[in-house]
Amino acid sequence: MQRTATFTPQEADFVAANRLHLASSFRTPRLLVRFALLWLFCVAVFAAIVAPFTPWREAQAAILVFSAFAAVGVFAVPFAITFCLGPYAVRRRFRQEKQLSDPIEVQWSEEAYEAVTPRITNRIPWSDYVRTAENDRLFMMFLSDATFQLLPKRVLSEAQIADIRTILRRSA
Structure with a gap:
């Protein structure tokens, strides 16, 4: 996968x-x-x-x-x-904020989540997220109470959704 x-x-x-x-x-x-x-x-x-x-x-x-x-x-x-x-x-x-509509390339591993845009690149270990949330539309990974990264489920396969869900549970 x-x-x-x-x-x-x-x-x-x-x-x-x-x-x-x-x-x-x-x-x-x-x-x-x-x-x-x-x-x-x-x-x-x-x-x-x-x-x-x-x-x-x-x-x-x-x-x-x-x-x-x-x-x-x-x-x-x-x-x-x-x-x-x-x-x-x-x-x-x-x-x-024009950067909010920049395309984002994401990849993830057991260790970290990486997001690359034309303006910003970051690689954040799963352990740095203070909490996560999920609904039927997206995943949210919080770096603080107010700062988060989102990943819409509309761009993921069912296998990828299950994979991220498993990683988030392990890192919680």
Whole structure:
């Protein structure tokens, strides 16, 4: 089996990557803890403002209602922003950063993933990726929480997809 592929990134690849990035981030305990702390802080501030000026029964009801709305806001707003504004931001970035639409030649081995474009060449050992994510459209390999490389499945055979999946599991 050949461990190479060539592709030209498309806007749709980056939109899918943006959504996968959000979805995979929501599975990390660290982000969930941060959102929970933000929610708790919002509720505490609201309670501190409402409680001194409202009878206790009414304050409890107001805090309970606010807690529900704050939970929806804290957890749903990132999804809404990503799904509604994400495609616009991706299109804008795609227009501005010309290197994003450069053709990419990739190859991989048991040790590393290599990507070559007309402007950039890199060879990154699998162990340097802090995490990976996958959906039905692409693989994402993260160098940090925000920096990633993507590999669309549309350019891979089923055997290559299975090979990369196996390598990513081993290196995790």
